[in-house]
Amino acid sequence: xxxKRFQCPSCREIASFSGSAGEQVIVTCPSCLHQGKIVFPAExxxxxAIEVSHLKKVYGNLVAVNDISFNVKKGEIFAFLGPNGxxxxxxxxxxxxxxxPTAGTVKLLGEDTKTSFDKIKEQISILPQEFHSFExxxxxxxxxxFSKLYKKQADIDGIITALNLQSYEKMLYRNLSGGLKQRVxxxxxxxxxxxxxxxxEPTTGLDPKAxxxxxxxxxxxRQQGKTVFLTTHYMEEAEFLADHIAIIYKGRIIAEGSLxxxxxxxxxxxxxxxxxxxxxxxxxxxxxxxYDARSEGxxxxxxxxxxxxxxxxxxxxxxxxxxxxxxxxxxxxNLEEVFLELTGSKLQEAEA
Amino acid sequence: MNPRIIGMDVLFxxxxxxxxxxxxFWSLLFPIMLILIFGAIFSGTxxxxxxxxxxxxxxxxxxxxxxxxxxxxxxxxxxxxxxSENVTKYIKDHDIKAFLVIPNGYAQHINQSFVxxxxxxxxxxxxxxxxxxxxxxxxxxxxxxxxxxNMGLSNGRNIVGLSTQSTITEKFNYIDFxxxxxxxxxxxxxxxxxxxxxxxxxxxxxxLRKLLTTPITRSEWILAKMTFMLFLSFLTTTIALAVGVLVxxxxxxxxxxxxxxxxxxxFLFSGIGMIIGRFVKEEETADMAAGAISFPMMFLAxxxxxxxxxxxxxxxxxxxxxxxxxxxxxRNSMIxxxxxxxxxxxxxxxxxxxxxxxxxxxxTKWRED
Numbered sequence: 093x094x095x096k097r098f099q100c101p102s103c104r105e106i107a108s109f110s111g112s113a114g115e116q117v118i119v120t121c122p123s124c125l126h127q128g129k130i131v132f133p134a135e136x137x138x139x140x141a142i143e144v145s146h147l148k149k150v151y152g153n154l155v156a157v158n159d160i161s162f163n164v165k166k167g168e169i170f171a172f173l174g175p176n177g178x179x180x181x182x183x184x185x186x187x188x189x190x191x192x193p194t195a196g197t198v199k200l201l202g203e204d205t206k207t208s209f210d211k212i213k214e215q216i217s218i219l220p221q222e223f224h225s226f227e228x229x230x231x232x233x234x235x236x237x238f239s240k241l242y243k244k245q246a247d248i249d250g251i252i253t254a255l256n257l258q259s260y261e262k263m264l265y266r267n268l269s270g271g272l273k274q275r276v277x278x279x280x281x282x283x284x285x286x287x288x289x290x291x292x293e294p295t296t297g298l299d300p301k302a303x304x305x306x307x308x309x310x311x312x313x314r315q316q317g318k319t320v321f322l323t324t325h326y327m328e329e330a331e332f333l334a335d336h337i338a339i340i341y342k343g344r345i346i347a348e349g350s351l352x353x354x355x356x357x358x359x360x361x362x363x364x365x366x367x368x369x370x371x372x373x374x375x376x377x378x379x380x381x382x383y384d385a386r387s388e389g390x391x392x393x394x395x396x397x398x399x400x401x402x403x404x405x406x407x408x409x410x411x412x413x414x415x416x417x418x419x420x421x422x423x424x425x426n427l428e429e430v431f432l433e434l435t436g437s438k439l440q441e442a443e444a
Numbered sequence: 445m446n447p448r449i450i451g452m453d454v455l456f457x458x459x460x461x462x463x464x465x466x467x468x469f470w471s472l473l474f475p476i477m478l479i480l481i482f483g484a485i486f487s488g489t490x491x492x493x494x495x496x497x498x499x500x501x502x503x504x505x506x507x508x509x510x511x512x513x514x515x516x517x518x519x520x521x522x523x524x525x526x527x528s529e530n531v532t533k534y535i536k537d538h539d540i541k542a543f544l545v546i547p548n549g550y551a552q553h554i555n556q557s558f559v560x561x562x563x564x565x566x567x568x569x570x571x572x573x574x575x576x577x578x579x580x581x582x583x584x585x586x587x588x589x590x591x592x593x594n595m596g597l598s599n600g601r602n603i604v605g606l607s608t609q610s611t612i613t614e615k616f617n618y619i620d621f622x623x624x625x626x627x628x629x630x631x632x633x634x635x636x637x638x639x640x641x642x643x644x645x646x647x648x649x650x651x652l653r654k655l656l657t658t659p660i661t662r663s664e665w666i667l668a669k670m671t672f673m674l675f676l677s678f679l680t681t682t683i684a685l686a687v688g689v690l691v692x693x694x695x696x697x698x699x700x701x702x703x704x705x706x707x708x709x710x711f712l713f714s715g716i717g718m719i720i721g722r723f724v725k726e727e728e729t730a731d732m733a734a735g736a737i738s739f740p741m742m743f744l745a746x747x748x749x750x751x752x753x754x755x756x757x758x759x760x761x762x763x764x765x766x767x768x769x770x771x772x773x774x775r776n777s778m779i780x781x782x783x784x785x786x787x788x789x790x791x792x793x794x795x796x797x798x799x800x801x802x803x804x805x806x807x808t809k810w811r812e813d
Binding site: 151185188189190191192210213214216217218219220221222223224225226227228229233237238240241242243264280284 | 448449452453456459460461463464648649650651653654655656657658659660810811812813
């Protein structure tokens with residue numbers, strides 16, 4: 093199943109449609125009812141680093157992961173976003189062959205992990221959740237230890253420099269701060285020059301500064317052409333890093349796409365804030381024109397914008413009515429709103 | 445199997461062990477301290493075993509009377525031994541601490557003494573010199589009985605005498621008993637706790653999950669850890685022996701059976717640690733469970749005190765504790781040089797090792813449920 097957004101050639105509204113890869117279908121624009129033919133992009137499996145199909149994990153009566161399917165393209169940062177207890181770690185550990193799935197298949201770089209996991213160990217690397225390495229080895233020794241487990245060994249000095257660990261390389265792992273430990277954790281996942289890096293909640297428990305440092309390191313992985321599978325329960329993390337986001341909630345993927353896709357499809361659009369309005373009539377006029385407008389007090393009017401061209405329409409309406417204002421500001425909808433829209437609760441509240 | 449990976453892992457294990465001052469203390473200095481302290485406190489003392497085996501070659505009313513008196517003291521527990529048994533062999537085979545032989549002609553000599561002032565008869569008392577206090581008590585009880593008899597018979601003329609004979613040709617004392625026990629105990633502690641750390645802390649910290657996705661196999665990892673464990677076991681043994689030999693003058697024999705016992709017990713206790721780690725997943729709880737298993741074992745298995753000193757129900761318990769056999773195997777293979785006991789105990793340790801290690805390996809896994 094592929095979901096694809098199309099812009100209506102008539103009313104320019106954007107709508108999402110789902111269908112099989114390579115399928116041609118006639119669709120109707122939900123906005124202006126214009127009909128047209130669309131083609132879903134053909135599936136190019138060679139470009140996928142990770143292919144997950146109907147993955148399921150059941151513990152007794154509890155369905156922890158419920159029939160999940162998705163693909164991760166080579167070279168992208170894929171964020172698996174969801175509240176604690178949603179099934180993120182169970183899913184990623186099934187993909188990493190640490191947990192046995194109840195049903196479903198996982199392919200990494202085209203190889204089925206059930207039969208050929210040993211073949212691809214050299215090409216992947218993981219940072220487990222709450223990872224804590226050997227206490228009494230130094231940073232350099234820790235890197236050397238894990239590096240020597242592989243045939244293909246990256247240049248340790250290069251990794252130390254790239255992750256800015258030069259001043260800490262002789263420190264024992266146990267004496268590092270939480271942020272540094274995670275940085276070393278990411279460094280460890282590079283010692284075999286992997287094609288796919290799995291990072292399971294790499295910034296959980298870190299302060300904002302340390303979190304930003306880890307983000308920078310992860311963002312650099314994309315530049316090196318690595319595929320990154322990142323699980324997180326931080327909206328900002330997914331927004332900052334991910335090329336593609338899948339939102340998991342109660343064991344199911346409830347939405348998937350790029351940040352823009354998700355915001356456009358599920359967000360409330362952007363909100364135009366008009367500050368210092370001179371006329372008290374403005375709100376009435378905008379509402380009469382059919383806009384979703386509301387007063388936010390202090391002479392500020394908020395207008396929900398479904399797509400960006402509408403901003404100009406709103407402003408020209410005001411100008412036409414000779415209504416002046418001090419300033420405008422457009423606030424984009426974010427993942428938090430997407431999550432709220434999809435689940436009826438905020439992500440932090442949804443944490444089990 | 446990749447020897448390069450195994451060697452590398454062993455090297456890093458040693459490095460990281462050496463940096464943990466606490467672990468180094470418990471595995472090296474602690475045994476040394478105990479050997480010094482216990483050696484100083486207990487040298488020359490032993491246990492209280494009041495069981496005495498008697499072989500009666502005389503079968504006379506008088507010999508029965510003597511045993512009757514011994515029985516009536518309430519201090520000695522008499523066990524009769526068939527006179528066809530060879531005394532030395534019987535003592536060795538049954539690990540007997542006190543053995544009294546009433547010679548043929550005992551009654552005859554006593555009767556003779558009324559007419560012949562030179563008529564004398566000697567009972568022979570065989571004793572285990574490592575059990576100094578208990579055998580001393582038995583010997584003095586028997587001497588007192590004989591003394592009283594002599595008084596009654598002849599106003600103190602020594603008609604009946606007591607000759608003593610050590611059951612072992614060399615003289616051993618408490619420290620000879622203690623050092624092998626200390627070695628067995630330290631190996632147990634290191635192996636159980638090391639194995640628990642690998643199976644609980646490393647699991648919690650994600651190290652096992654990380655390793656699962658790297659090319660190292662579980663067999664390579666286990667082999668590397670066991671190599672490291674053996675390194676620790678032999679290091680401990682060397683140090684304990686060095687202190688024993690240099691400070692207390694213990695005479696030690698390095699034998700193949702002793703080495704076999706050290707190797708087997710390293711596997712045995714690592715297996716027990718793995719099993720604990722499998723069922724008790726929390727690191728702290730697992731440490732407590734390890735303590736709950738190893739601490740009583742330390743006392744009950746005859747590490748610090750001879751089993752004979754304990755009530756008989758505790759002695760029965762000791763017979764099912766693996767550490768008891770490790771201690772016995774080590775003592776007999778390196779100090780007492782009792783070949784048959786060494787072989788039997790070493791074989792039992794080997795069997796325990798195979799069972800526990802295989803069970804440990806089979807029960808533990810890296811993958812999550």
